[in-house]
Amino acid sequence: MSNFLLEAKNLCKTYTLGRVKVPVLRGASFTLAQGEWVAILGSSGSGKSTLLHLLGLLDECDADSGGVWFDGNPVADLKFSARNAYRNQSVGFVFQFYHLLPELSVLENALLPNMVNAGMSWVSKRAQAQQHATELLDAFGLSHRLTHKPAELSGGERQRVAIARALANQPRVLLADEPTGNLDTKTGGEILDLIAAKHRKGLSIAMVTHDPAVAARADRVVKLVDGRVAGERD
Amino acid sequence: MYPVQLANRYLTSRIIPLIAVAAVALCVALVVIVVSVMSGFLDMLRASGRTLMGDVVITNPIRGIPWYGQLIETIEQLPQAQAATPLIDTYGLVRMPYPEGSEKEVVTTNVWGIDPSSFNRVTDFSNALYWKPPTSPQAAAAMLPDDPRLKLSDKILNDGLNVIKSDTGEPGLVLGIHVSIVNERRRDGSYIPRYSQWFMPLQSVTLTLVPISTKGTIAEPRERVFPVVNEFKSGVYQIDKNRVMISLDEAQKLLRLDAGTLYDMQAPPNADGTLPVLGTSPAKVHKVLVRAKPGVTPEELKAAVIGAYEKFALDVEFDPSKVVKAPRIGNLTIMTWEQQLRDLIAPVEKEREMMRILFSIVYLVCAGLVLSIFWAIVQEKTRDVGILRSVGASRFGILWIFLQYGLVIGAIGGLCGVGLGWLVIHNINFIHETIGQDAPAWSYVASFIIAAISFAMSVRGLTTGVLLSTLLWLVLGITITLVGIGLTLHHGTLIWDPSVYYFATIPDKVDWFTAITTWCGAVIFSVLGASIPAAKAADIHPVRALRYE
Numbered sequence: 138m139s140n141f142l143l144e145a146k147n148l149c150k151t152y153t154l155g156r157v158k159v160p161v162l163r164g165a166s167f168t169l170a171q172g173e174w175v176a177i178l179g180s181s182g183s184g185k186s187t188l189l190h191l192l193g194l195l196d197e198c199d200a201d202s203g204g205v206w207f208d209g210n211p212v213a214d215l216k217f218s219a220r221n222a223y224r225n226q227s228v229g230f231v232f233q234f235y236h237l238l239p240e241l242s243v244l245e246n247a248l249l250p251n252m253v254n255a256g257m258s259w260v261s262k263r264a265q266a267q268q269h270a271t272e273l274l275d276a277f278g279l280s281h282r283l284t285h286k287p288a289e290l291s292g293g294e295r296q297r298v299a300i301a302r303a304l305a306n307q308p309r310v311l312l313a314d315e316p317t318g319n320l321d322t323k324t325g326g327e328i329l330d331l332i333a334a335k336h337r338k339g340l341s342i343a344m345v346t347h348d349p350a351v352a353a354r355a356d357r358v359v360k361l362v363d364g365r366v367a368g369e370r371d
Numbered sequence: 372m373y374p375v376q377l378a379n380r381y382l383t384s385r386i387i388p389l390i391a392v393a394a395v396a397l398c399v400a401l402v403v404i405v406v407s408v409m410s411g412f413l414d415m416l417r418a419s420g421r422t423l424m425g426d427v428v429i430t431n432p433i434r435g436i437p438w439y440g441q442l443i444e445t446i447e448q449l450p451q452a453q454a455a456t457p458l459i460d461t462y463g464l465v466r467m468p469y470p471e472g473s474e475k476e477v478v479t480t481n482v483w484g485i486d487p488s489s490f491n492r493v494t495d496f497s498n499a500l501y502w503k504p505p506t507s508p509q510a511a512a513a514m515l516p517d518d519p520r521l522k523l524s525d526k527i528l529n530d531g532l533n534v535i536k537s538d539t540g541e542p543g544l545v546l547g548i549h550v551s552i553v554n555e556r557r558r559d560g561s562y563i564p565r566y567s568q569w570f571m572p573l574q575s576v577t578l579t580l581v582p583i584s585t586k587g588t589i590a591e592p593r594e595r596v597f598p599v600v601n602e603f604k605s606g607v608y609q610i611d612k613n614r615v616m617i618s619l620d621e622a623q624k625l626l627r628l629d630a631g632t633l634y635d636m637q638a639p640p641n642a643d644g645t646l647p648v649l650g651t652s653p654a655k656v657h658k659v660l661v662r663a664k665p666g667v668t669p670e671e672l673k674a675a676v677i678g679a680y681e682k683f684a685l686d687v688e689f690d691p692s693k694v695v696k697a698p699r700i701g702n703l704t705i706m707t708w709e710q711q712l713r714d715l716i717a718p719v720e721k722e723r724e725m726m727r728i729l730f731s732i733v734y735l736v737c738a739g740l741v742l743s744i745f746w747a748i749v750q751e752k753t754r755d756v757g758i759l760r761s762v763g764a765s766r767f768g769i770l771w772i773f774l775q776y777g778l779v780i781g782a783i784g785g786l787c788g789v790g791l792g793w794l795v796i797h798n799i800n801f802i803h804e805t806i807g808q809d810a811p812a813w814s815y816v817a818s819f820i821i822a823a824i825s826f827a828m829s830v831r832g833l834t835t836g837v838l839l840s841t842l843l844w845l846v847l848g849i850t851i852t853l854v855g856i857g858l859t860l861h862h863g864t865l866i867w868d869p870s871v872y873y874f875a876t877i878p879d880k881v882d883w884f885t886a887i888t889t890w891c892g893a894v895i896f897s898v899l900g901a902s903i904p905a906a907k908a909a910d911i912h913p914v915r916a917l918r919y920e
Contacts, residue, residue, distance in 0.1 A: 190914050193761070195760070195761060195913045195914050195917075196912075196913070196914045217765065217766070218765065221763045221764065221765045222763060223763075224760070224761060224762065224763040225762060225763025226763070230761045230762070232761075232917065236754065236757070236758045236761070236917065237758075238377070238755055238758060238759075240377070240380035240381060240384045241376075241377075241380060245376070249373065249759075249762050250762040250763060252373040252376065253373055253759070253762055253763045253764050253768070254763065259373075302762065
């Protein structure tokens with residue numbers, strides 16, 4: 138039984154571009170303990186986003202490579218519905234480019250994971266979910282923006298909505314892919330402060346970044362070079 | 372629930388679904404209009420056929436049906452039959468009272484000799500008579516102020532019903548409303564004499580009939596002057612244009628089908644030089660029309676009439692007082708009105724089915740439109756698919772978003788199409804008559820003014836450097852100019868020619884069966900059209916979707 142909340146061993150991932158096979162991950166391993174904030178640091182093309190996608194089951198690693206364990210259980214063999222449930226409830230994603238749905242309001246974007254989870258029982262669960270999402274957005278300073286569309290928000294506000302969405306179903310792990318990469322230093326700092334606040338309340342975080350200053354906010358830094366872990370430091 | 376919410380947002384936040392809805396609506400409207408007109412045409416044909424012929428027709432042309440009074444009695448005893456009437460059906464020449472001078476117009480007509488009282492019980496003759504006073508103050512109020520019917524009394528109706536000029540007691544003649552060129556049809560469907568002095572119920576015509584012997588030879592033509600006592604309008608142009616009616620007695624006399632003495636042509640003459648008398652030669656008719664009782668189908672009545680005719684023929688056969696026997700059942704025809712009009716109805720039925728099949732291609736157009744529009748939408752929404760997958764949405768959920776999208780577009784588009792079809796069908800005669808007239812001056816003047824404004828806006832767009840605005844105004848200006856030129860050159864086009872399509876008006880009832888099936892087809896094919904892009908969306912790899920630029 139592993140002591141880690143999230144663990145990846147010997148992950149390999151090769152993309153095929155036309156006739157060319159491009160290895161992105163070459164046996165990378167990763168661990169994340171409960172309540173830990175780990176930064177995955179690396180230059181462009183080092184495979185850090187791919188590693189995050191594999192940890193979040195957005196992608197699958199090569200057939201003969203290792204695997205991913207969540208709470209000690211292998212997740213590679215999960216069925217489609219269980220993989221969807223894992224992405225919906227166990228982890229939450231934050232992306233560099235926010236990735237909000239432009240047709241939905243701020244509140245509706247933040248409620249999206251709840252809606253997906255509730256399915257046909259959404260009508261009965263709506264009030265409670267809405268209250269939770271409103272509190273979250275209020276805590277992120279977005280109470281005056283609930284009915285606004287993403288296009289009406291600043292970059293920092295959009296990223297805060299994206300974080301609220303990632304936390305809507307109270308996942309145990311936040312998977313953040315360059316969450317400050319598209320923001321100025323001050324706004325990026327504010328976003329990191331929000332994430333740090335959640336981390337202090339027990340949220341486990343795996344955050345991809347190429348910025349050592351951002352990585353410095355984490356408990357531990359895993360350095361990725363050419364698809365392999367090149368080193369770790371606390 | 373999120374598929375519903377997202378489908379709703381995708382539908383209401385952009386213009387492309389409206390284009391898809393409009394395209395589906397136009398396709399559905401096209402089918403509804405075309406098939407409704409065809410169905411209405413067929414229904415009118417059927418209704419008119421039955422109204423004018425009863426349900427079952429016994430026919431023995433040329434030789435005729437003797438002892439028809441006895442046959443009618445036998446038939447009217449049937450529980451299935453409501454009434455039966457004898458009929459003479461022949462061709463003749465009618466010399467009209469116009470123009471002025473000695474050279475009068477002569478028209479070839481189909482002449483029906485009718486027994487007025489029984490004919491009115493079998494057919495809808497009293498309703499078909501056109502010249503009669505309004506039946507109620509409301510009906511009078513609905514007529515145009517100069518409608519001649521407002522000044523008529525019941526006398527003209529009764530004269531028409533009895534085919535007799537009551538003032539003089541002369542046998543009269545009823546013309547089809549389009550036999551005379553004097554009657555002019557107006558927009559509201561009423562008729563007015565072009566020249567009041569030739570208002571036909573005040574005129575007389577000369578009818579010439581040619582008797583034909585049982586051997587098929589032509590005898591001396593006979594003619595007689597008849598006062599026109601009324602005109603009838605069946606609604607079937609070909610009938611209203613060609614048919615005239617006189618009383619049965621007069622028709623029989625003119626055709627030598629009336630009762631007479633039957634001489635033995637083979638025997639040697641009597642001492643006084645006359646031929647020995649064999650008996651009575653009964654009056655004959657060409658047809659007997661039979662009306663079914665309510666709830667009895669024409670086929671049921673036909674079977675009963677066949678039985679009744681066989682009984683009648685046997686009774687005549689074994690009646691020694693009747694020298695002239697009834698034709699055997701194999702020598703005459705007994706048909707339902709539909710069989711009688713089969714040559715007319717069958718091609719129209721086939722044309723309608725052909726139209727249905729040909730226009731089914733519209734469903735494919737719906738599917739193709741939705742497919743291409745959705746393909747573009749899925750392309751545009753690729754990143755949304757990735758986002759949804761990252762928050763745990765299933766592939767089925769993604770599929771359902773786009774299928775719902777197609778469902779709503781098909782349902783709303785189909786509904787709009789049915790509505791548009793109803794609107795056009797409901798006003799089709801008004802539209803047709805408007806197209807049939809010269810375009811009013813205000814329409815092309817207004818077109819040219821709007822076009823001038825559009826060109827001015829285009830020039831303004833050019834000066835401000837906005838290319839899209841310039842182009843849009845230019846296209847609008849050119850289009851409106853072309854419309855204006857078209858309206859200027861338009862001098863009325865007759866699309867629905869009554870002489871070709873039998874009826875003076877275009878059917879204006881929606882075929883709701885077709886409307887509903889077309890709506891269902893539009894929904895099904897819209898969903899099918901949406902299914903391919905929807906499946907494509909569901910198959911998009913989440914990571915590739917998130918990285919999609």
